Amino acid sequence: MGPPERGGYPRSGPRASRALADVESLRQQSPVDWRESIRKRIKAGRARQALWVRAIDVVRLLPSGEGRALLWTRLVHGGEVHQTTPFTTEERYPDLFDLSATLAPGAARILSFGCSTGEELEAIRRRFPKAEIVGAEINPRSRRIAARRVNGDAGTTVVSPKEIQGSFNLIFALAVLQRKPHSIEELGLDDISSHYPFALFDATVTEFSSRLRKRGLLCVINAQYRVEDSSVAKLLQPIAASPAMTAPLFGPDGKRMCQAIAKTFFRKRS
Numbered sequence: 565m566g567p568p569e570r571g572g573y574p575r576s577g578p579r580a581s582r583a584l585a586d587v588e589s590l591r592q593q594s595p596v597d598w599r600e601s602i603r604k605r606i607k608a609g610r611a612r613q614a615l616w617v618r619a620i621d622v623v624r625l626l627p628s629g630e631g632r633a634l635l636w637t638r639l640v641h642g643g644e645v646h647q648t649t650p651f652t653t654e655e656r657y658p659d660l661f662d663l664s665a666t667l668a669p670g671a672a673r674i675l676s677f678g679c680s681t682g683e684e685l686e687a688i689r690r691r692f693p694k695a696e697i698v699g700a701e702i703n704p705r706s707r708r709i710a711a712r713r714v715n716g717d718a719g720t721t722v723v724s725p726k727e728i729q730g731s732f733n734l735i736f737a738l739a740v741l742q743r744k745p746h747s748i749e750e751l752g753l754d755d756i757s758s759h760y761p762f763a764l765f766d767a768t769v770t771e772f773s774s775r776l777r778k779r780g781l782l783c784v785i786n787a788q789y790r791v792e793d794s795s796v797a798k799l800l801q802p803i804a805a806s807p808a809m810t811a812p813l814f815g816p817d818g819k820r821m822c823q824a825i826a827k828t829f830f831r832k833r834s
């Protein structure tokens with residue numbers, strides 16, 4: 565046996581030739597090819613949920629306050645988090661908010677589940693000037709920002725999901741009951757059961773149903789599973805006039821559904 569090989573590279577034999585060929589092919593690549601090849605490796609690693617890709621994601625999130633809050637939320641509340649990103653905008657779903665005001669004009673108590681930084685609470689307030697509004701948010705940083713935003717509105721409170729109390733005439737879960745839909749599509753995943761389990765969605769919709777008052781209204785959009793497939797589907801009547809969900813949908817087994825239709829508004833039957 566010869567001396568140990570420095571740097572872990574074999575000095576001779578077929579492995580050495582392959583390693584040399586690898587190095588030579590990388591040397592010949594332009595910086596653009598390098599970036600593309602790294603991008604492909606990261607994508608493949610992400611599809612396998614490889615540890616090294618998760619580590620890269622953690623490092624990317626560390627420098628910003630929003631990133632650190634996201635990591636903290638995942639670490640502390642991992643099993644309860646639906647969509648992780650806090651993305652939201654002012655008046656994100658004007659048609660949906662307007663329709664909810666038509667369907668539940670006298671709603672006295674409204675829950676916005678996953679209200680993020682509170683823009684949604686303001687949009688709801690514009691349609692329901694007299695209602696008591698509760699925003700529930702699991703990410704502590706988003707919760708603080710939302711609470712500051714609605715500070716001057718005595719009828720709106722912002723709480724963690726564990727602090728939700730009482731029943732509601734109207735519940736919104738908008739872009740919450742899903743997880744990273746853009747990554748799922750980019751990776752072309754056809755089974756999301758290990759990524760975002762149906763059981764978490766189902767337990768949450770079941771809780772919504774138990775918190776809805778008689779004839780109360782549930783509004784769900786941008787979800788990966790269907791309320792129609794939940795354990796409480798029988799208690800929730802889909803509203804025919806409600807817009808259909810356009811996001812890619814998955815069945816209770818986590819498998820991608822083809823041409824499935826899901827409603828966005830449901831009325832509690834009794």
Ligand SMILES: C[S@@+](CC[C@H](N)C(=O)[O-])C[C@H]1O[C@@H](n2cnc3c(N)ncnc32)[C@H](O)[C@@H]1O
Pocket residue numbers: 644645646647648649650651652653656677678679680681684700701702703706725737738739740
């Ligand atoms: C993409 S944002 C949607 C914000 C807003 N509803 C909208 O549609 O613009 C999803 C939000 O849901 C929150 N969220 C995820 N799981 C939650 C849970 N179990 N309880 C409360 N909020 C949750 C996230 O922290 C995030 O702020």
